Amino acid sequence: MIKKNTIFDYLTQIMIVWGISILSLCLFCSLFGEDAKQYSSMFQLGNSGIAITTLMQYLFLSVIIIILKWLLFTDVLIKRVSIMIRTVMMFVCVILSAGIFIAVFQWFPVNDIKSWTMFFICFFVCACISIVVSTIKEKSDNKKMQEALEHLKGE
Numbered sequence: 001m002i003k004k005n006t007i008f009d010y011l012t013q014i015m016i017v018w019g020i021s022i023l024s025l026c027l028f029c030s031l032f033g034e035d036a037k038q039y040s041s042m043f044q045l046g047n048s049g050i051a052i053t054t055l056m057q058y059l060f061l062s063v064i065i066i067i068l069k070w071l072l073f074t075d076v077l078i079k080r081v082s083i084m085i086r087t088v089m090m091f092v093c094v095i096l097s098a099g100i101f102i103a104v105f106q107w108f109p110v111n112d113i114k115s116w117t118m119f120f121i122c123f124f125v126c127a128c129i130s131i132v133v134s135t136i137k138e139k140s141d142n143k144k145m146q147e148a149l150e151h152l153k154g155e
Contacts, residue, residue, distance in 0.1 A: 014066045022055065029050055030047060033047040034046045041054065057105050068090060068094065072090050098123070
């Protein structure tokens with residue numbers, strides 16, 4: 001059975017991406033906010049919080065990420081490309097999108113190697129967590145489907 005996604009499914013995905021992003025940003029803000037206050041627009045309030053403009057920028061980036069996910073994983077545009085290549089394309093597109101946001105919204109100085117190193121470390125850790133969670137969910141879903149199939153065969 002193929003499930004048709006509604007606008008609410010996409011809004012849910014956007015809110016999940018945004019929520020996890022903001023949770024990560026809150027963690028960084030509480031740890032490094034005061035030190036990064038003069039260095040990054042994301043931490044302009046120091047340890048006190050996150051500016052509404054930054055929250056909205058992250059929301060916009062979350063929308064872009066879900067649009068990319070829809071474009072790359074729904075067979076609408078790309079039918080003959082393996083899931084592995086699509087996943088790599090997704091990560092590359094997300095990194096490029098984030099890079100554009102970093103430059104446009106001055107999240108950190110574009111010419112600073114330390115900032116880019118931290119960005120890629122954070123991205124890598126988050127990507128690994130995402131892959132592990134997705135794999136666990138997929139295995140769980142497959143197990144449930146297999147059990148349901150066996151139940152149907154038994155009837």
